[in-house]
Amino acid sequence: MAEVILRNVTKTFGTHTALDDVSMTIPDGSFVVLLGPTGAGKTTTLRMVSGLDTPNSGEIFIGGMSVQGLTPAQRNVAMVFQQYSLYPHLSVRQNLEFPLKSPLLKTPQKTIDEKVNAIAEVLQISHKLDNKATALSGGEMQRVSIGRALVRNPQIYLMDEPLSSLDAKLRADLRVELKNIQAKSGATLLYVTHDQIEAMTMATHIGVLEEGRLVQFGSPREVYEAPVSVYAATRLGQPRINVLPAKLFAGAPDKAQSIGLRPENIVQGAGEDALVTRVEHLGDQTRLHLTFKQHNLVTVTDPHTGFRGGETIKIQPDKPLFFDAAGMRIA
Numbered sequence: 283m284a285e286v287i288l289r290n291v292t293k294t295f296g297t298h299t300a301l302d303d304v305s306m307t308i309p310d311g312s313f314v315v316l317l318g319p320t321g322a323g324k325t326t327t328l329r330m331v332s333g334l335d336t337p338n339s340g341e342i343f344i345g346g347m348s349v350q351g352l353t354p355a356q357r358n359v360a361m362v363f364q365q366y367s368l369y370p371h372l373s374v375r376q377n378l379e380f381p382l383k384s385p386l387l388k389t390p391q392k393t394i395d396e397k398v399n400a401i402a403e404v405l406q407i408s409h410k411l412d413n414k415a416t417a418l419s420g421g422e423m424q425r426v427s428i429g430r431a432l433v434r435n436p437q438i439y440l441m442d443e444p445l446s447s448l449d450a451k452l453r454a455d456l457r458v459e460l461k462n463i464q465a466k467s468g469a470t471l472l473y474v475t476h477d478q479i480e481a482m483t484m485a486t487h488i489g490v491l492e493e494g495r496l497v498q499f500g501s502p503r504e505v506y507e508a509p510v511s512v513y514a515a516t517r518l519g520q521p522r523i524n525v526l527p528a529k530l531f532a533g534a535p536d537k538a539q540s541i542g543l544r545p546e547n548i549v550q551g552a553g554e555d556a557l558v559t560r561v562e563h564l565g566d567q568t569r570l571h572l573t574f575k576q577h578n579l580v581t582v583t584d585p586h587t588g589f590r591g592g593e594t595i596k597i598q599p600d601k602p603l604f605f606d607a608a609g610m611r612i613a
């Protein structure tokens with residue numbers, strides 16, 4: 283596996299700038315997750331690294347070598363897209379074997395069998411190995427697509443929302459498996475997702491893209507606890523961070539326009555009055571919807587709380603984040 287570097291990469295489509303001077307180092311063995319809303323440039327970043335598309339300016343290095351002008355095959359990258367892409371006339375086993383069967387690799391059949399069986403087990407498709415690819419459900423086809431990438435040993439895996447078409451249980455299983463595979467094999471991954479749990483649990487680093495610019499790059503914890511802006515703060519956290527006028531609470535710094543409070547950073551039992559408008563019991567936690575000085579906010583509380591809608595409770599902020607008028611963090 284290899285370190286991948288993007289240096290001042292810009293990509294335009296007509297007058298639209300999809301990637302704007304993006305520089306990023308994806309360390310060898312890291313699991314980098316790109317976050318951002320639709321159109322932020324996540325897929326475009328993957329396509330630049332893969333060689334499916336080329337930047338207008340800037341350079342990309344894989345394992346210390348510039349890959350300018352190299353095809354995806356020459357770059358030795360493995361890609362998994364949101365939409366499965368299998369050879370329909372081949373069986374599941376043949377699809378999984380395909381990347382290993384290249385005459386150049388000369389992989390012995392015994393090694394191929396071992397790898398295919400191991401990956402099929404991880405992806406829970408061993409019982410379907412002899413089925414035609416077309417005789418599978420969408421989720422099974424997607425698992426075969428992931429398997430086809432995983433049997434290889436590329437410089438980097440590029441994955442674009444690979445788990446989004448799977449049901450919740452399978453997604454949770456494969457999240458753990460993918461992370462295990464990465465931790466064990468030291469694979470380098472560049473991964474796009476909209477799923478915050480995937481981002482928080484799998485990533486070693488998170489890159490936050492905003493309209494084609496990389497606005498923050500750091501560990502999930504850094505991005506969660508020390509976001510550079512309101513925009514970055516709202517990329518992570520479920521329920522979302524509460525963003526309120528700074529003056530609602532005492533002690534805001536001079537230039538602060540808004541205060542960001544993660545739901546768990548609203549302390550109950552002291553401070554000022556808030557009205558409980560709704561109580562949501564989710565099993566492992568309970569969410570309280572509050573109205574505070576005519577603003578709505580959400581906090582979390584003990585799962586066995588006896589709070590009810592209509593009650594008044596006292597709240598005060600803990601670990602507040604302050605942002606200026608432009609939404610940039612100042613404290």
Ligand SMILES: Nc1ncnc2c1ncn2[C@@H]1O[C@H](COP(=O)(O)OP(=O)(O)OP(=O)(O)O)[C@@H](O)[C@H]1O
Pocket residue numbers: 295298299300318319320321322323324325326327
């Ligand atoms: N081939 C193309 N031609 C024209 N515009 C494009 C092309 N590919 C991407 N774009 C534009 O570039 C911008 C970034 O697109 P990109 O697909 O990278 O976003 P994304 O962050 O991956 O979004 P999503 O979450 O919807 O996949 C968008 O505004 C998109 O419309």
